[in-house]
Amino acid sequence: MASQEKSKKRSGKKEKKKDETPLPSVPSQSISTLQKADISLKQAEDITSEEHTEGKPEKKSKKKDKKRKIEHSAGDGAEEDAPRSKRQQIIFEKFQKSSKFADKLRANKDLQEPEEEQSDDEKPELHDIVPLPQPAQVPEPEYKPTFSSLPSWLAEPIIVDPGSRKSFTELGLSSQLLENLKRKSISNAFAVQAALLPLLLPGTEQYQGDICVSAPTGSGKTLGYILPLVEALKEGATTQLRAIVVVPTRELVTQAKQELQLCVHGTNVKIATALGSSNLAMEQQQLISKNQRYDPEEAAKMHSIAKYRIESGFLEDDSLLEDARTLLPYHVPDLKSKIDVLVCTPGRLVEHIRSTPGFSLENLRYLVIDEADFLLDDSFQEWVEVILSAIETSKTSTSRYKFLAQYKMLQDSISVQKIILSATMTRDLTKLSALKLRRPTLVAISGTNKSQGVLESTFGNSEDMLDQSNAVELPPTLKEVAIPVGNGSEKPLYLLQLLETQLRLLKPSLTSQRKATEDRYSSASSDSSSSNSSDESPGSSDTSSEPLDSNDPSQMDITPQDPITSARPTAGTPRVLVFTNNNEDAMRLSHILTIMRPQYRSLIGTLTKTSSKSGQRTLSAFKSGKIAVLIASDRASRGLDVPDLTDVISYDMPRSPTLYIHRVGRTARAGKSGNAWSFFTKSEGRWFWNSIAKAPEIRRSGGEVDRLKIDLPLGPELREQYEAALEGLRSAVLGTG
Numbered sequence: 001m002a003s004q005e006k007s008k009k010r011s012g013k014k015e016k017k018k019d020e021t022p023l024p025s026v027p028s029q030s031i032s033t034l035q036k037a038d039i040s041l042k043q044a045e046d047i048t049s050e051e052h053t054e055g056k057p058e059k060k061s062k063k064k065d066k067k068r069k070i071e072h073s074a075g076d077g078a079e080e081d082a083p084r085s086k087r088q089q090i091i092f093e094k095f096q097k098s099s100k101f102a103d104k105l106r107a108n109k110d111l112q113e114p115e116e117e118q119s120d121d122e123k124p125e126l127h128d129i130v131p132l133p134q135p136a137q138v139p140e141p142e143y144k145p146t147f148s149s150l151p152s153w154l155a156e157p158i159i160v161d162p163g164s165r166k167s168f169t170e171l172g173l174s175s176q177l178l179e180n181l182k183r184k185s186i187s188n189a190f191a192v193q194a195a196l197l198p199l200l201l202p203g204t205e206q207y208q209g210d211i212c213v214s215a216p217t218g219s220g221k222t223l224g225y226i227l228p229l230v231e232a233l234k235e236g237a238t239t240q241l242r243a244i245v246v247v248p249t250r251e252l253v254t255q256a257k258q259e260l261q262l263c264v265h266g267t268n269v270k271i272a273t274a275l276g277s278s279n280l281a282m283e284q285q286q287l288i289s290k291n292q293r294y295d296p297e298e299a300a301k302m303h304s305i306a307k308y309r310i311e312s313g314f315l316e317d318d319s320l321l322e323d324a325r326t327l328l329p330y331h332v333p334d335l336k337s338k339i340d341v342l343v344c345t346p347g348r349l350v351e352h353i354r355s356t357p358g359f360s361l362e363n364l365r366y367l368v369i370d371e372a373d374f375l376l377d378d379s380f381q382e383w384v385e386v387i388l389s390a391i392e393t394s395k396t397s398t399s400r401y402k403f404l405a406q407y408k409m410l411q412d413s414i415s416v417q418k419i420i421l422s423a424t425m426t427r428d429l430t431k432l433s434a435l436k437l438r439r440p441t442l443v444a445i446s447g448t449n450k451s452q453g454v455l456e457s458t459f460g461n462s463e464d465m466l467d468q469s470n471a472v473e474l475p476p477t478l479k480e481v482a483i484p485v486g487n488g489s490e491k492p493l494y495l496l497q498l499l500e501t502q503l504r505l506l507k508p509s510l511t512s513q514r515k516a517t518e519d520r521y522s523s524a525s526s527d528s529s530s531s532n533s534s535d536e537s538p539g540s541s542d543t544s545s546e547p548l549d550s551n552d553p554s555q556m557d558i559t560p561q562d563p564i565t566s567a568r569p570t571a572g573t574p575r576v577l578v579f580t581n582n583n584e585d586a587m588r589l590s591h592i593l594t595i596m597r598p599q600y601r602s603l604i605g606t607l608t609k610t611s612s613k614s615g616q617r618t619l620s621a622f623k624s625g626k627i628a629v630l631i632a633s634d635r636a637s638r639g640l641d642v643p644d645l646t647d648v649i650s651y652d653m654p655r656s657p658t659l660y661i662h663r664v665g666r667t668a669r670a671g672k673s674g675n676a677w678s679f680f681t682k683s684e685g686r687w688f689w690n691s692i693a694k695a696p697e698i699r700r701s702g703g704e705v706d707r708l709k710i711d712l713p714l715g716p717e718l719r720e721q722y723e724a725a726l727e728g729l730r731s732a733v734l735g736t737g
């Protein structure tokens with residue numbers, strides 16, 4: 001009762017304030033204070049370490065990162081000296097000071113000129129919970145070829161129509177694999193699989209060289225390489241490491257392993273994973289078996305090396321000394337691979353190459369590199385050199401190689417076939433050359449005739465062609481919508497409106513409502529993508545959403561008895577992936593949403609550090625549909641396959657077109673339909689429309705990008721809730737709530 005009165009009092013006070021200041025904003029200084037304090041929520045360790053952004057960050061943003069890091073470390077130092085309460089008091093005082101300052105600014109602004117006509121440059125930026133000033137959008141680094149024409153394998157790719165389908169039986173898959181696929185209700189091959197199987201399976205069409213694959217997100221590239229691999233390896237009489245699959249992240253390792261497990265069922269093919277977060281020694285035991293073999297000659301060699309090392313003090317290779325000490329007389333270690341296929345991240349692969357006894361690449365036949373453009377990025381490229389030279393050393397030191405070389409009988413069978421895949425496949429020969437491709441060919445899944453012409457064209461003829469040689473396709477079942485969000489200070493409110501009015505989160509009969517939604521915004525599409533302006537003029541003819549009263553319980557599917565925790569995803573609940581630009585923003589957004597809508601607590605998950613147990617739990621809860629909304633950084637933008645993901649929301653503008661393509665590619669997969677919603681602020685609009693929505697190098701067969709104006713409810717309730725949520729976040733940060 002007392003607290004109710006208190007809150008009434010508070011809201012009365014706010015009401016009065018509201019007359020003077022229509023938007024309850026927290027000034028940027030307050031936000032930075034909140035940010036600093038937010039770190040004390042013990043999420044600081046997650047903030048930057050796990051990020052993998054692809055657009056080259058601007059110098060400016062690097063500086064900001066550096067500054068932020070310095071701020072963090074300064075905070076850490078202070079933590080040891082000052083008592084917590086004193087520190088919080090200081091932060092709170094700063095917050096109050098900056099609030100007053102912002103009120104002053106707002107009052108001045110109101111007197112001066114109307115908001116819409118004010119230029120962005122002149123405006124004081126009042127960033128409510130838009131926490132960090134986002135770095136300016138970076139254009140994709142311009143690709144400058146160092147050669148005059150495309151090599152023929154890039155100029156004349158094998159173009160495959162994305163609509164083409166073939167039955168796996170027709171493609172010659174064995175009955176065991178057909179059976180395995182059936183368990184996942186898969187019987188027909190997607191275009192990329194129909195193209196790759198004949199090229200990789202033993203037979204007359206088998207390609208004797210390396211294969212690069214450029215195919216849209218969700219087009220089935222994973223099975224495209226896994227099926228022929230398993231088919232080829234299942235015939236092996238002994239277990240030997242014969243295939244390595246390299247992917248960029250732990251989640252993708254797990255995902256590829258799951259697909260592999262499905263396919264190897266009933267065969268002798270053994271698989272294992274290697275990823276940075278696992279214990280190296282345990283992994284080594286899973287990869288290599290250690291026995292001992294009677295071999296007096298080799299044993300004598302081993303003991304003399306051990307003796308020399310002890311005498312000279314060179315004790316680096318502990319395993320050799322250990323073996324010399326522990327093995328039976330005249331015995332040497334007998335190390336054998338326990339697996340046929342290894343799925344790994346590049347860093348851990350390098351570790352095994354360097355430090356796992358018996359990790360031999362001598363029998364390797366396939367090297368698969370998925371998300372290749374990312375893995376070949378300059379900052380990651382070193383691992384390629386390590387693995388390629390390890391392969392060469394392993395192969396050339398075998399007696400078989402020496403014998404064949406002696407009689408000049410070296411054949412392709414002895415070399416490793418590389419399979420390089422991406423939805424945004426690089427045509428940058430400088431990057432590709434690091435892979436030392438052997439008689440490469442390019443398979444491109446492309447629905448537009450234009451692409452054939454482009455790919456067949458030579459470099460240097462026209463700038464347009466040059467740009468388009470890097471063209472990528474979006475899934476044809478993808479619907480894209482761009483939503484202006486003013487200066488971005490009320491983005492959480494836009495997100496709530498989008499979730500509740502457009503996506504109908506918590507509404508039971510989703511299908512009919514979504515159809516109504518589609519009808520609603522498709523009627524706006526006539527003028528939609530023609531809108532190229534970067535601002536949102538009041539006279540715009542965009543279709544506005546009809547705001548539901550989000551406070552009306554009749555419009556939500558919440559059990560009245562327990563409104564806080566009872567909201568659960570049902571069969572019709574949309575599954576939504578929301579992208580922010582970093583972990584910190586994801587955490588903060590998640591806090592705000594759940595403070596404003598406590599009933600969403602059981603529906604929303606936040607993915608910051610996927611290496612942690614809780615991160616993995618969150619991801620699998622999202623995959624299995626236990627939570628409906630996942631807020632994540634771009635860590636989740638590549639390769640992640642979430643069945644029935646209906647909507648992707650770019651809450652923060654992606655930092656590059658490549659990131660956009662991978663983000664939106666989390667939906668509309670495997671021929672299913674999906675929606676990609678992108679928020680753009682006034683300052684981001686021009687970049688978005690020019691570099692993404694209308695970029696000629698992004699090919700869309702699913703239609704142009706629509707523009708949708710969302711109206712926030714006019715009543716004060718939502719904004720009051722927002723203000724209360726900011727207050728709640730502040731209390732949580734300061735530990736006073």
Ligand SMILES: Nc1ncnc2c1ncn2[C@@H]1O[C@H](COP(=O)(O)OP(=O)(O)OP(=O)(O)O)[C@@H](O)[C@H]1O
Nearest residue numbers: 186188189190217218219220221222423639641670
């Ligand atoms: N032939 C098929 N029939 C039905 N579903 C399939 C088939 N092949 C693959 N899939 C499913 O399609 C989805 C997307 O496949 P996959 O993850 O391989 O896409 P991708 O091309 O690797 O995408 P990305 O570039 O985003 O990584 C998966 O859920 C997969 O199980």
